[in-house]
Amino acid sequence: MTPCLPDEAPAAAPDADARLIDTDTLQRIGGRLGSNPAGVYRDAAGRCYYVKELESPAHARNEWLAAQLYRLAGAPTLRYRRTRAPDRIATEMVALDKKHLSQLDEAERRQAQQWLGVHAWTANWDAAGFGGDNQGVLGGTVLTLDVGGALEFRAQGCPKGRAFGSSVGEIERLRCDPDNPYACRLFGDMDDAAVRAAAGHVTRIADEHIRATVHTHGGSVALADKLVARKADLARRVAA
16 A cells, blocks of 8 residues: 655645645545544545545535634644535645644643634634644644634534624633633633733734635625624733
8 A cells, every 4th residue: 555645844835725636536545533524535646635524515614714714813723625525625634743732741832822812713612622632743833633613613513603703702711611621721821911912813913804814715794794803802802
């Protein structure tokens, strides 16, 4: 069996994610790694992808858009790729140096904490992972490994409905909600200055850049309005 090509760092050229992957031409070489139906696939050139089969095109579009918002804010993630199948989404496979919250050292924890504002803004309740498995390290950079729990859907696919509104209570809940223990473990010891600094990655983004990102990647005007309102609410909360 031909192995996967050596892994690269997650940085990508601005247009690298624009090329659609035809998942029907890939060879399945492994099973799912999370809660969604998925598998590890390899193309003819030896490149490997983790492909999630989601409930609908809306779910796939939601996750793709979340990844672009993380990119807009500068928050590192795995490299997302769109697929020809509208209900699938892919990430390029990499060999992580660490792949669980418990493996992070103190400097890596502080690095991960600086993206609290992005997780809160996008309502990514799964930022740390249900079992602490949504933060990993590659080449010294701490990455969020999956953003499927951001925006309009929960990580396992249920719509958030009114729970995803214009209020960013996540900036507090991700630090202290006992029902989200790994997030509390990661973010719970952040002081006010660290929280303000983390929020700054979002509050510095111009409203027009948020709207343009949402529009370019298939989101609605209503979603863009909500994200702009959430940015403003986040700024108010950290200024209080």
